[in-house]
Amino acid sequence: MRIGYPCMNTGIGCTSARTFRLKSWSEERFLSTVAENLACLSRILAYNAAHRLLFFRVTSDLVPFASHPVNTLDWPEIFTEEFAGIGALVRENRMRISMHPDQFTLINSPDEGVRERSVAELTYHAAVLDAMGLDTTAKVQVHVGGVYGDREAAMARFVERYRTLPDRIRRRLVVENDDRLYTARDCLSLHRACGVPVVFDTLHHECNPSGEDVAGALAACAPTWSHHADGLPMVDYSSQAPDARRGRHTPTLDPAHFAAFLAASRPHDFDLMLEVKDKEQSALRARALATDDPRVKRNL
DNA sequence: CTTAGTCAAGGGGTA
């Protein structure tokens, strides 16, 4: 079990998610922003390596407007060295990377334009991981998408479109249960139909359950990952913020809830993404809480 | 300097 956190570090004083308004677009602005973002990502990963936080989600804002028509620059080529350096850092420290495109990425949309933009966005995400030289254990996770008034048809469209995605995308794509529309069980049925691995999200499963307890859901999702090509299963963990709208993440790690999760999840092994607002601070506390867990101990 | 409104992109739910 590697423990990680998403997208940003609260302590080191830089962000890899700098962006700008489309109105402010210029090649100079783009190039300087990407350069800053990549430099910051390097710093974050160096911090993570030093603190043995070996799982990290790279922000989708790393390359602003990467899939937008306004951008005709060959950014993977321009930043070849920077991406390669980051990839080397990841590999040398046996770290793992994931990405999670925004809600606009909907491969099951009936709208041709939405689908095309989604494929372009997925191509961007795959291109980042490719430029880093990472193997197919580095994943791009998406939700199933909309229902469009007909769940069966919407799920069938996901399957059909997954099958025809370029291999560059498909080999990295994994699907996650969401908090309203598609449960873990729905995702498992997609896996049976097309082979897509399933990321289990604990909070979404609480909000939008499909009958299994945590252990049962993990047992069902784990075999959707081919150990060789896909690596360990990925699990997103968070708990419900008290007195907040359903689905809102807690601001910081709840130690008792986390301990209960660790106990319930045994003996399954997976890489764990802590979706908590204070980011690396909670990841560090989680790792400390779990140091006696043999799954974590192996990676210290 | 601080702050409040806004940002490429979709879809679901309510009135």
Place this chain on the structure above:
DNA sequence: TACCCCTTGACTAAG
């Protein structure tokens, strides 16, 4: 049909 919500940090113009 019209409007609100999600989720979120960062940008940007206004004060």
